[in-house]
Amino acid sequence: MALDLDAEQLDRYSRHIIMDDVGPEGQAALLDSSVLVVGAGGLGAPVLQYLAAAGVGHIGIADDDVVELSNLQRQVIHGNDDVGRPKVDSAEEFIAALNPDVDVDTYETRVTQDNAESLIEGYDVIVDASDNFPTRFLLNDACMLADKPLSHGAVYKFEGQATTLTGGPCYRCLFPEAPPEGTIPNCAEAGVLGVLPGTIGAIQATEVIKLILDEGDTLEGRLLAYDAGGMSFDFVPIAPNPECPVCGDQPHIDSVTEGEYAGACTLGD
């Protein structure tokens, strides 16, 4: 770990460095760390913003969408002039302007069964800021199999959820299978309060930074459920499920390259 922070870094990160729980060692750990953020939309925007500001040294961004005008109500790293551009390009420019310490790799692609393992391979922590069940189940399985910590976040109208998955319990311990296709609306269909992904994304970024620093208590083993309407935070305990197909006692998912992640997100026998 490189502790030789230069004068500009000592100034930029001074509010971290003076903290006993971070200090120069913690800041150096952040600068040496790598995080893959899947999705540069509502959740990905605040995650990228805060990870870059904190000095996470290597950030990967995976997203195959372009910026749309209807995104700008919540996706705060993109601007009016970015409409029509790939989100990964807009996000990369935002980070470059915010913090030159951060190296960015962009992947203008959807995360698929064919590329999931190789995408996550080089990163310390993965962030699920995606917007669909196939990607969520795929990332869960790939991260559990590769022993990579995964920060999960999701938003719907006034409601947000976040948890941190570090090897079990996992997302499938809570939701063994996705619901039948079409039964759950997405943000485009149901709407989402513009500031809501800011709250949940900031919580995800907090979790990632704590994992890198090895400080504090994460959301491992509990799901945070936030109701912006009632301004309440609930915590739901999640127990490891012995019957979980990916992290249970007799798991039958041992690869993400086979099976089916569309629709109900179950793997074939």
Place this chain on the structure above:
Amino acid sequence: MTVTVELAGEGSHEVDAAGKTYADLLAPFDVSKHEVSVLVDGRPVPEDQAVDSDVERVEVVRLIQGG
């Protein structure tokens, strides 16, 4: 036989669970069994299964995909 049913982030109801399934416990909420996971002691239970007599509390978590 009364069970406390809490939908995370949306409040709780006391439900008479005698002779009912876990899916029946969702009646006070505006959700279908396809939209949620029903948890007992932090683990999902089959929604078409009868409520166990020793269960006093059930947590319900909505499946959300938006990001």
